[in-house]
Amino acid sequence: MVKLAEWQGKVVFRKYGVPLPRGEVARTPAEAEALVRGGKVPLPCVIKAQVLAGGRGKGGAVRFANTPEEVRDAAAAILGLEFKGEKVRELLLEEKLPIARELYVSMTLDRAQRLPILITSAQGGVEIESVPDAQIDRQPVDPFPGLTGYEKRRAAKVLGLSGGPARSLGQVLDALWKTFQQEDAELVEINPLAVVGDALVALDAKVIIEDDAAFRHPEYAEVRDDRTELEEIAREKEIAFVQLDGNIGVIANGAGLTMATLDVLKELGGAPGVFLDLGGTDDPKKVTEAFLLMARARPSAVFLNIFGGITRCDTVAKGLVEAMQQVPAAERFPLVARIRGNNEAEGIALLRSAGVTAISDLRASAQAAVDAARGRA
């Protein structure tokens, strides 16, 4: 998932003709002040943290300023924030517009209907998740004709627009549709789409590009995302690896078993930290790589839960034993394994001979992992 920051989303919107406020990006308070003093951004202005999380308005990450001094102070305050776990490194400064109403429009994919869908609501400016369903309108869009006059007229009606503003809405929606299609987006959202006099202006931009289309968009390769350093390495090696907050590492195969394993650990009072989904692999080389990555995340203990269906338990075990020997002494951790299925007995024997605690029962083995992690915490 390539999630663009607001200012990057607005660069894309501008290309397709979505109406936007004047704005510039700053990375220091001095830079912010200079933009205003140099007339690049008119006063009064809005100063917005460029983080990927929403709810910035409510969370103090969007501020207003009337003078260059206020701009500098607001910029300094916002750049010092850690907003929902993300450090603020960039600001977007924009002219402050007099808003009459805040509307919501977005385009996304409805996977159940297998169609793009246009979502509109007259209740803009708040997160769409908090808007009552009855106040949200959803229109599937046939991708071949694209957006037609019908959908645009219905959207105008839902949003309470007529005359000039309704025509502007038509242009905004055409531009949004083009953005959605040509950029291979999975979501394009304007919230709020502000009514300013007779005009409509996109005050916010959320653009998410579909991963599977990344090869068609080399321009997004450099976009910053929220992967950790280890997750980034894992991605390059095509290993499914996610870092959470806890201290127990989980290695399982298949998304379902991996999730269920996290749940069991949690239920027993453990804190799953990193998880690794081996999927269908039992290639010892791949298992070794994955295991070494796990070690670098410094878990207090690792719980291995493998079901050998097509995967053979003994080859997975062999890869693990080889990998364990390569882990530097300082990074070693207790390993508890539950390994069932194809060639189970051979797998268990291999693990036991390498000093791994192997237990067949799910609950008992998960408990052993929780205890092992606690012993070292």
Ligand code: GDP
């Ligand atoms: P979010 O809370 O993270 O979605 O950030 P938004 O970009 O949606 O901004 C939050 C709120 O700040 C908006 O709903 C507006 O009420 C307000 N805001 C943003 N830009 C302007 C502006 O140019 N003028 C005014 N008056 N308010 C603005």
Ligand code: MN
């Ligand atoms: Mn918003």
